[in-house]
Amino acid sequence: MGKRGLLIVISGPSGAGKGTVCQEYLKNHPETLLSVSMTTRSPRRGEKDGVNYFFTDVPAFERLIKKGGFLEYAKVYDNYYGTPKSFVEENLMAGRDLILEIDIQGALKVKEQYAEGVFIFIMPPTMEELKRRIQGRGTETQEELLKRFESSFQEVNYISHYNYLVINDNVEETAKRIEAIVIAEKCRVERNKDFYNQVTGRYRK
Ligand code: ADP
Ligand code: 5GP
Numbered sequence: 001m002g003k004r005g006l007l008i009v010i011s012g013p014s015g016a017g018k019g020t021v022c023q024e025y026l027k028n029h030p031e032t033l034l035s036v037s038m039t040t041r042s043p044r045r046g047e048k049d050g051v052n053y054f055f056t057d058v059p060a061f062e063r064l065i066k067k068g069g070f071l072e073y074a075k076v077y078d079n080y081y082g083t084p085k086s087f088v089e090e091n092l093m094a095g096r097d098l099i100l101e102i103d104i105q106g107a108l109k110v111k112e113q114y115a116e117g118v119f120i121f122i123m124p125p126t127m128e129e130l131k132r133r134i135q136g137r138g139t140e141t142q143e144e145l146l147k148r149f150e151s152s153f154q155e156v157n158y159i160s161h162y163n164y165l166v167i168n169d170n171v172e173e174t175a176k177r178i179e180a181i182v183i184a185e186k187c188r189v190e191r192n193k194d195f196y197n198q199v200t201g202r203y204r205k
Helices: 018-028 058-066 085-093 104-113 127-137 142-161 171-186 193-203
Strands: 007-011 070-076 079-084 098-101 118-123 164-167
Touching (some): 018 098, 018 171, 058 070, 070 104, 098 104, 118 142, 118 171
């Protein structure tokens, strides 16, 4: 059997720059896939169905929950978000690395099923900068913005459930730090058992 792909789970407060950093990483790593989530929130300006999200309505989302179609799903800021199950398992089995950009509730559920995943938490350098970034993105109403900003103070309490904390001060540098994490994770002994079993088997008298 071939080596399984690496499951990279990225969370962090809204506006920390997760989407931007993932795009930068994917630009340098076209072999890595991004799991496209399904959501009931409306598309933002420029967002495309099937690229940023699969946009759907509440009844269709709930039908898919009943069918067991999600690896995990959660209600985040009053909308449903979920990770389609089959895409993840099929691609990991085929040896492809996969990024899930999901909230903390979702990440904890994924961790129960894929403890071997790499869980990365992205933070902005300061909370003032976080507010500036959400405001600068200009995609939320003032009310939505405040809801997202207030949630981030609770979210920080979950950092200890993650393996890595990466501060997004600069997009290129942050993408490089993620690259460093991925390279190191792939060298972990427990991820290379097949290799050393083969070598020790061959040379054992
Ligand atoms: P998230 O996906 O975490 O909600 P986004 O990727 O949408 O965040 O980024 C929020 C805003 O912050 C965007 O306008 C983006 O261009 C900007 N941004 C992201 N990373 C940085 C950075 N390192 N420095 C300055 N602005 C950034
Ligand atoms: P946004 O509306 O800004 O695109 O995303 C809002 C939040 O939902 C972010 O924290 C994002 O990581 C999270 N999210 C996006 N897709 C999923 C998903 O499939 N599952 C879960 N649990 N959270 C998701």
